[in-house]
Amino acid sequence: LPETLEMDIAAGQLPATSGKFGRFKLADLFKMKKEETAPKETGAATKEEKPEPTRIPLRVSRPDSAPNKPVPWLGVSVQAPGKPITQQGGEEGEVGVEVVVVVPNAPAANAGLKVGDIIVGVGEIALKDCPNAAASPVTAFVTAIKRFGIGETKAVSVLRGGKRERMEATIGQRPVVEVKTRQHPELDALHAAEGQSILESALAGQGLTQEYLAVEAMVRATAGYSASQAEILPGQTDPFRLTEVNYLLQNPLDTHLVCDSMATGFESRGNLGGGTKCDLPALMGFAGECLDVPLGQPGELELSARIAPDVSAKELLEGIMAHFDVARKLRDQAFAGLTPAEIGLLAKMSDSLADKEVKPSDMLGILNASARIDCAKLFQAGRVMADLCRNDVLEHMRLVLDIRKIASTEEALPEGVSGQLIYSARTPMGLFLVGGKDRNTYAVDAALIIDLGGDDTYANNAGGTSASMPISLVIDFGGNDTYCAMRDAVQGAGNTGVGILVDVAGNDTYSAGNYAQGCGMYGVGILLDAAGDDMYRGDTCMQGAASFGLGFLIDSDGADRYNAHKFSQAFGSTKGYGALIDAAGADVYFAGGKYFDFREPEKAYQSLSQGFGWGSRPWEEMVAGASGGIGM
Numbered sequence: 001l002p003e004t005l006e007m008d009i010a011a012g013q014l015p016a017t018s019g020k021f022g023r024f025k026l027a028d029l030f031k032m033k034k035e036e037t038a039p040k041e042t043g044a045a046t047k048e049e050k051p052e053p054t055r056i057p058l059r060v061s062r063p064d065s066a067p068n069k070p071v072p073w074l075g076v077s078v079q080a081p082g083k084p085i086t087q088q089g090g091e092e093g094e095v096g097v098e099v100v101v102v103v104p105n106a107p108a109a110n111a112g113l114k115v116g117d118i119i120v121g122v123g124e125i126a127l128k129d130c131p132n133a134a135a136s137p138v139t140a141f142v143t144a145i146k147r148f149g150i151g152e153t154k155a156v157s158v159l160r161g162g163k164r165e166r167m168e169a170t171i172g173q174r175p176v177v178e179v180k181t182r183q184h185p186e187l188d189a190l191h192a193a194e195g196q197s198i199l200e201s202a203l204a205g206q207g208l209t210q211e212y213l214a215v216e217a218m219v220r221a222t223a224g225y226s227a228s229q230a231e232i233l234p235g236q237t238d239p240f241r242l243t244e245v246n247y248l249l250q251n252p253l254d255t256h257l258v259c260d261s262m263a264t265g266f267e268s269r270g271n272l273g274g275g276t277k278c279d280l281p282a283l284m285g286f287a288g289e290c291l292d293v294p295l296g297q298p299g300e301l302e303l304s305a306r307i308a309p310d311v312s313a314k315e316l317l318e319g320i321m322a323h324f325d326v327a328r329k330l331r332d333q334a335f336a337g338l339t340p341a342e343i344g345l346l347a348k349m350s351d352s353l354a355d356k357e358v359k360p361s362d363m364l365g366i367l368n369a370s371a372r373i374d375c376a377k378l379f380q381a382g383r384v385m386a387d388l389c390r391n392d393v394l395e396h397m398r399l400v401l402d403i404r405k406i407a408s409t410e411e412a413l414p415e416g417v418s419g420q421l422i423y424s425a426r427t428p429m430g431l432f433l434v435g436g437k438d439r440n441t442y443a444v445d446a447a448l449i450i451d452l453g454g455d456d457t458y459a460n461n462a463g464g465t466s467a468s469m470p471i472s473l474v475i476d477f478g479g480n481d482t483y484c485a486m487r488d489a490v491q492g493a494g495n496t497g498v499g500i501l502v503d504v505a506g507n508d509t510y511s512a513g514n515y516a517q518g519c520g521m522y523g524v525g526i527l528l529d530a531a532g533d534d535m536y537r538g539d540t541c542m543q544g545a546a547s548f549g550l551g552f553l554i555d556s557d558g559a560d561r562y563n564a565h566k567f568s569q570a571f572g573s574t575k576g577y578g579a580l581i582d583a584a585g586a587d588v589y590f591a592g593g594k595y596f597d598f599r600e601p602e603k604a605y606q607s608l609s610q611g612f613g614w615g616s617r618p619w620e621e622m623v624a625g626a627s628g629g630i631g632m
Helices: 026-037 107-111 137-146 185-191 198-206 209-224 243-250 252-270 280-290 313-334 340-345 347-353 360-370 375-389 391-403
Strands: 076-079 097-102 118-122 153-160 163-170 421-427 430-435 448-451 471-476 493-495 498-503 509-511 519-521 524-529 535-537 545-547 549-555 561-564 576-582 588-591
Touching: 076 137, 097 107, 097 137, 107 163, 118 137, 185 252, 198 209, 209 243, 209 252, 243 252, 252 280, 252 576, 280 375, 280 524, 280 549, 280 576, 313 375, 313 391, 313 421, 313 430, 313 471, 340 360, 375 391, 375 471, 375 498, 375 524, 375 549, 493 549, 519 576
Parallel strands: 430 448, 448 471, 471 498, 493 519, 498 524, 509 535, 519 545, 524 549, 535 561, 549 576, 561 588
Antiparallel strands: 076 097, 097 118, 118 153, 153 163, 421 430, 493 498, 493 524, 519 524, 519 549, 545 549, 545 576
């Protein structure tokens, strides 16, 4: 039997899904297979046995075109009413849902429903009579619609302006669209192998093949359902759904193979155990492919900033400035289609992850603006800055700046900086600082800090971006450093920009608030720690987290400790790739301990961390959903 079978079917049994399935023990399957392949008794005439074909774990043959089951649909987005229903013309105990969006040309629009209507019943079904209606009126409404057949005409009872009205609506079919899926030719080759899989044999033995195929067909059908039609961008359906997710919805039993392939590809391209030899541009390119954002080869603009070998200290700093300039231009191009107000609205996506209330109308604006960001340009801006973190550039940087004093534009130490400073300059990008090997303290935000060594303290942004400083880079070459700015968007955080922190050596401590330590929120955020026993502490969206961006925390060696509360340690929200890569060492990871789980308050905590892909579901607080990202 395949070695992976023990991982594929946990705890020795398939999960119970109905009375018909019951509990199917793996031991029985082992026995069945052994009996099938046991040698025949001697003395009996037997046909020549053919070798047993290779069995692909968890594969079930299915018809090429399994039909999708149509889903009844009215064409509205609804939420729980903002005011008591008795104040809107309803009766005590009555349950309704408020219409917040009417899809153009949908059955609801054709029937005359309007935004603000309170739907209290459909056909002969009053929402108050649906199960759990008082606790979840939206679920009651969805349940009621699904009871009807497509093409049936039903009366819709609404409250409008304090009066009760009825209108006729013909139940339609939920739109199904053609979706793009990621291609996996290597898995197609596996599935073309001859013979039944272990699971296929088990299902056939229990007479469950057709029931299984029906369930799998329903899962595949969800890939084509329109969750947010015409509400985010006209003419687009769920523009955030990843082609990889579509593939897995259509091939759910390939999930373990796809995840393994993704991890292997990330590792092989990035040289993850190589310390500062880690290939950040290659990692970003691979992550972009997974998010359906191909970066392509570096263009003329990117190449123009490349630093030649053996340049002088002055030329090196000029080359670094050129990288900042190119990255800023690409970053600005990424947001060129948005107004300043829309860019400011994007910050509320962070609020939604931090459990702060976001209005449904704001969420629609956020998603509409998000869909118009040129993520390729944004990731290319990150690739430009990551080019400064190549091992050969870092080594030349350390040698050149260590032996030469560069002429500063300021005679005195800038306010908020203490210790030995080799260079300081105020530039259009922000403050540029080069620190010596003594113990330095940086308590003022800076666009660039290069520190040659010493046990330093960073009480500033430390490679975190802001509206006025969208590009930021810190490179620290040694010492047991303390990064202690207890605020948001610090320590390798790209918030509508690119923020990178590289610490080459030393036992370091990182403490921050939220959206930090390798976090990309509409940007690229990277924290690379090449060596040492390190401690990472934070709250929410930390340590390899991303939403509409790339967030990497890469620790190459050492016995490290990771502590966060929620949405952290490899968390990918919509159009985000969050990765935590620890290449070596005896490490400890903890997530949770602060935010109670609403299902078990005072007993259990939410974490949603440590390899977690998450999207926004169109529940009562949301008008439109947005499919999730990748956490690895």
